[in-house]
Amino acid sequence: MERRTHIAMVSIPAHGHVNPSLEVIRALVGRGHRVTYANAPSFGDVVRSTGAELKxxxxxxxxxDETWTGDPIDxxxxxxDDAIAMLPQLRAAYADDRPDLFLYDIAxxxxxxxxxxxxxPAVQLSPTFVAWDGYEEEMAPAxxxxxxxxxxxxxxRRFTEWLTANGSAVTDSIAFQGRPARCLALIPRVMQPHAERVDPAxxxxxxPILGxxxxxxxxxxxxxxxxxxxxxLGSEFTDHPDFYRRCVTAFGGLADWHTVLQVGRHIDPAMLGQLPSNMEAHSWVPQLAIxxxxxxxxxxAGMGGSGEGLYCGTPMIAAPQAADQFDNADRLVALGVARRVDVATATAEELRKALLSLTxxxxxxxxxARIRQELHEHGGADRAADLIEAELSQPLRPSERVSSA
Structure with a gap:
């Protein structure tokens, strides 16, 4: 019996890093490949739902239930630290089960x-924007x-020492993470800064691939x-009861509007008190269905939510808080499909005005509507699977080989 091609996906236990890849994994499994997915046991059910095997x-x-400081260096x-701890575990898991190709999240x-x-061969799957020509120079001040x-x-220093100790051909951390030999960006091209300066090779x-x-x-x-x-406000940055109360004031009773509030795991919807008849609040909702x-x-304005909004052709009010959300919010505004507000300072009046002017x-x-049409014609999971299968027959690129030095 002919051995099935083994494709190994490696990611971290975070929905923003896992969800964008799921339909790609499902498509590869559907084409008959054996796909393993390295992640924490807490994501076992999510991984197995695609037909992949959890490693x-x-x-x-x-x-x-733990919080991040918000400090970029932290x-x-x-x-x-997680990558250093992950490496020996991956080596042990795959030592006697080596894949024909690695797929890996940016983390x-x-x-x-x-x-x-x-x-x-290895292909990076990026859930956010990628490097462009001149990226390093523009990022140098930061x-x-x-x-x-x-x-x-x-x-x-630690990153360079770790790469060197493990024989990497690329020992600069920025190049190692930001300059993969091959990458599929799981985002709309319209969300990519300087898209015209991104190397299509x-x-x-x-x-986005939503499924x-x-x-x-x-x-x-x-x-x-x-x-x-x-x-x-997504799944992580949701502990904002005052902001939700301002939303109740802004949108409650607003003629002709029905508002759905997803408040996340940190907030009990009951904390918002009696809601107007045109509002509902939940800890979690099926976002795409809504x-x-x-x-x-x-x-x-996380990349996942931004992509879903664009895919559905839904005008957005962007309230960024961390990471790439600020750049994403600015990009949505530049595309002409959003208004931007500040979670900490936006008043109920400002929120209401943003909604009405937008819509x-x-x-x-x-x-x-135009961007929605472009994204629906983009190719999705089948195109991604085609590109991944093409890499199975490609010779290794120089940056994928171990340095002999």
Whole structure:
């Protein structure tokens, strides 16, 4: 019996890093490949739902009930510590089960190291924007500022020492993470900064890839709702009871609007008190099912939510809080499909004004519809699977080989 091609995916236990890849994994399994997926046991059910086999490892990342400081150096250090702890676990898990190709999330750096060591091809799956020509020069001031901090200097030193100790051909941490030999960007190309300066020989834009999410549940638009607004700050940055109360004041009782509030695991919906008849609040909702019926989306502008909003053609109010959300929010505004507000300072009046100005502007509606059409024609999971299968027959690139020095 002919052996099936073994494709190994490596990611971290975070929905923003796992969800964008799931339909790609499902498509590869559907084509008859054997796919293993290295992640924490807590994501076992999610992984197995695609038909892939879980390769469990113990992650050192903060758990769902722990908080991040918001400091970028702290975050980078946490990810590096996790990668260092992950590598020996991956080596043991795959030593007698070596894949024909590695797929890896941007936080799955150990997979690239093993790919180099075992001389198998590797493809990065990026859930966020990728490097462009001139990226390093433009990022130099921010990197220099971090290097001037003793904690940042220690981070870069440790990363280089780790890469060197493991025989990587690329020992600069920024190049190792940001300059893969091959990458599929699981985001809309319209969300990519300087897209015209991205190397198409390395990076292919295939996202967002959303798939069928009926297993998450459904949502029915109330018959009395002329328009629907979804308010969701994602899964991590949701501990904002005051902001949700301002949303209740801003949108409660607003003529012709029905508002759905997703408040996350940190907030009990009961904390918001008695809601107006045109509002509902939940800890979690089937976001995509609502967006497909919504007329507006107040989002934290994570890349996942931004992509879903664009895919559904839903105008957005962006309320960024951390990481890439600020750049994403600015990009949505530049695309002409969003307004930006500040979670900490936006008043109820400002929130209401942003919603009404956004949804009464015909240019916003037309631009959102045009982008939606482009994304639906983009290719999705099948195109991504085609590109991954093409890499199985390619010779290793120089950056994928272990240095002989």
């Amino acid at each position: 469990p490892y113990e992650s050192t990342l903060p758990g769902p 975050a980078l250090t946490i990810f590096l 799955g750096a150990p997979a690239r190291l093993l790919a180099e060591e075992w001389e198998v 990197v220099d500022a971090m290097r001037s901090d003793p904690r940042g200097a220690d981070y870069y 390395v990076y292919s834009f295939v996202g 069928n999410r009926s297993h998450q549940g459904t949502w029915t638009r109330p018959a009395s709702a002329e328009k629907v607004l979804l308010v969701s 967006l497909e019926q919504a007329d507006a989306f107040l989002t934290h 009464t502007d015909p240019d916003v509606r037309h631009r959102a």
